[in-house]
Amino acid sequence: MTWLLKPYPLQDAALAGDLWVHPALTPQxxxxxxxxxxxxxxxxxxxxxxxxxxxxxxxxxxxxxxMGGSWKAYGRTDADGPPAGPWIDDPATELFEYVGWGEFPPSADGVFRDRRAHALMTLPAPRPVRYLRIYINWPGPADLNPWNLGVIAIGKRWEPGRDTNEMRGFDWGSGWRANDPSEVRTHDGGEQSSWRRAVVPEVRGTFSHLTDAEVSELKAIIMAAARTEPLLLVESSDALGDAGMPQKIHYGSLIEVDFFGRTQPNKSRFELRLRNWL
Incomplete structure (x- = not known):
């Protein structure tokens, strides 16, 4: 499945735990x-x-x-009240436990080519949560020092076809490109000089057969995010299974939003373009 998430802003959330995690609550x-x-x-x-x-x-x-780390999460409602002290398991409110970060193989040949990885877990249905506790574990014995974390993204995803159990992702013709803003100048003598900038991945995709309810929810996400707030876009896997999945996880902002187009009663088509944040 291909889905889109507008992460809940966490900068204003109340936080407990080790102070090391505070920088990861920003969207950068x-x-x-x-x-x-x-x-x-x-x-x-x-x-x-x-x-x-x-x-x-x-x-x-x-x-x-x-590979080798693990993480798990517990979620309590407002009525449940806040969790007890740290290191106390609460099986009744467990959301998931996963060994391996919820990680995907880095590529078809198993070679890790990306200097930053993503751990991702999804539930089949939303759960009401006010108090979220996450445990992150590294079993050793090898040192993982330091372990870096850029962003914590949580929320309720938009997933077309979810309510009807349809496998609907991007249409054929969707794709990826590298946006290279570097400057290259050819001088009078034929030599070149350059000013290298970061190469930023961009993805373009089209959703078809969206129901009116799906369109309404997607419009709300787009209006909230505009071109300034980050979104998490995850493409469906292909014949290789989860191999290469990190290249299909996109965290960035919209750079272009096309018009919705009605294709038939209660069915619409929509194209978006997203530029990754690095």
Missing amino acids: PKVIAQVSAAGAWTNWIDVDLWADRPLDTFALLFHNGP
């Missing part, structure tokens, strides 16, 4: 949180969203952890 990937500890370690994060919010998607973005 390069404002990183770090764990600097030798050998095995476990850290915890408590987030208070101030009211019950629907949660079904959890992501630790732009981290540098290899």
Whole structure:
């Protein structure tokens, strides 16, 4: 499935836990949180969203952890009250537990080519959560020092076809490109000079057969995000399964939004373009 998430803003959320995590609550990937500890370690994060919010998607973005770590999350409603002290399991409110970060193989040949990875977990249906607790564990014995984390993204995703169990992703013709703003100048003598800038991936995709309800929800996301707020876009896997999945996880902002086009009663078509943040 291909889906889109407008992460809940966490800068104003009440936070408990180790102070190391505060930088990861900003939407900027390069404002990183770090764990600097030798050998095995476990850290915890408590987030208070101030009211019950629907949660079904959890992501630790732009981290540098290899396979072997694990993470789990608990969610309590406003009526449940805040969780007990740290390191106390609460099975009745467990949202998930995953060994391996919820990670995907880095490529078809297993070679890790991306210096920053993403851990991603989704639930089949939203759960009301006010108090979210996340445990992050590195089992050792090798040092992972430091472990970096860029963004914590949580929220309720928009997933076309979800209510009807249809497998609907981007149409054929959707694609990816590298936007290179570097400047290259050819001088009178034929030599070249350049001013290298960061090469930024962009993705373009078209959704077809959107129901009126899906269009309404997508419009609300676009109006809230505009071209300034980050979105998390995850493309569906292909014949290679999850191989190469990190290249299909896009965190960035919209650069172009096309008109919705009605194709038939209760069916619309829509194209978007997103530029990744680095």
